[in-house]
Amino acid sequence: MNVLEFRDRDRAAALGRALARATGQVGRAPVSVMHVCGSHEQAIAKFGLRASFPRDLNVIMGPGCPVCITDLPEIDEAVALALTGVRIATYGDMVRVPGTAGSLADAQAQGARIETVYSVAQAVDLARATTEEIVFFATGFETTAVATAAVILAGPPRNFSVLSAHKYIPPVMEIVAEMPDTRVEGFLAAGHAATITGCGIFEPFVARHGLPVVVAGFEPLDILAALVRLVELVRDRAPEVVNMFPRCVTREGNLNAQRQLWRVFRPIGGRWRGIAHVPNGNLRLRDEWAALDARRRFEIDTSALWHHAPSALVRQCICGNIMAGIASPADCRLFGAECVPDSPVGACMVSSEGTCRIWHQYGGIPRLDAGLTSRAPRAGGGVSCPL
């Protein structure tokens, strides 16, 4: 039962027609827009929306999966620390993401102690229940980083520390907007991240790059309506920020959460898988919180892991290009063959927000382009358009 009922079928059909009309009016093809949120990709795939997109509209998933964009050096730090015997708590998907010499799950098989949590608050509870050191391997975008900030400000127990791999989305949009191969003409921004940051944060970006940004919710109708508005802005050459999710997003955002975020974290440049170096894209603990920073509390030596050359399979993985928006899972020769959810080769097949995992579950996209249907995924089957 992948295709759910639309709340209002007539409205969905009308939005589909408006999207086709606006795309046609742009006057050139294809029109490429990007979203940066795994939950958007889930909704697009689950509700079969791509089948209703006009043929000349490319809706690309960019670097919107926090698990996927966490690059080898940060995974390696967590694995190296875990192998020294320190207990690591982290969000579930992170456990299986491959590092240079393996994942946290591989470390666990060698005796390391890894705890899966749904919330940083649960990691703090673990620390309260023991005298052992608990390191929270913190991943996720600003929506999730604010929760890490809150527990730090609330005063966690002394045996709790944070290994931050948190990432900040606005800076990576600057990088992707300038990538020559990607040619994105507008962005769909993630509604719940913008609940924290506010949609005003995109105004300087729009001014600098001349590209529109539309904030979108997660319902099929929210996404369709936001895409119509975005393509209209592309058509009208109107670089603006439009908030199509006002029931959750304001211009200024959640100021209380932002204050806590920036009291605890500072942005630094760092690598994102597939995107290379992103200035200000990584969040690290400020010096004030050095006592809670696992990087300062422990000597983390990853050099022993570098002796492992990546396997032949890993070298064929194109996750990086998929996250940069220049390839789709269907372009990957491993997808659905050597790389499946039970034994993922790349990060995009691990996370529930990864493009490959989503396409594998929901049957990918029933796109009309012949080139992309030739390696159609096997699981799930194509979903038909409910419009």
Next chain:
Amino acid sequence: MCLGVPGLVTDIDDLVAVVDFWGVKRRVRLDLVDEPVSVGDYVLNHVGFAIRRIPPEDLQTTLEMYEQLLHEANRSDLMSADVRGEIEAGSK
């Protein structure tokens, strides 16, 4: 990890609220929400923290998609699994 989940506040003790998610009660922290929250309010929760009080007039629209997702028959469905994970993020 980006899709929050709405729930009904049934009790509040300082910065911790008891939130009812379709019959499942979990403790959720209120440190991050930016306006006063009272019993009877709906809040949007992410990784165990309320990040927004949902305006009552927007409630029905917000709840509908989640109700569909929680009725999803396929337990391995990614989107409904993420929503269940968000509910599990509250403390018992």
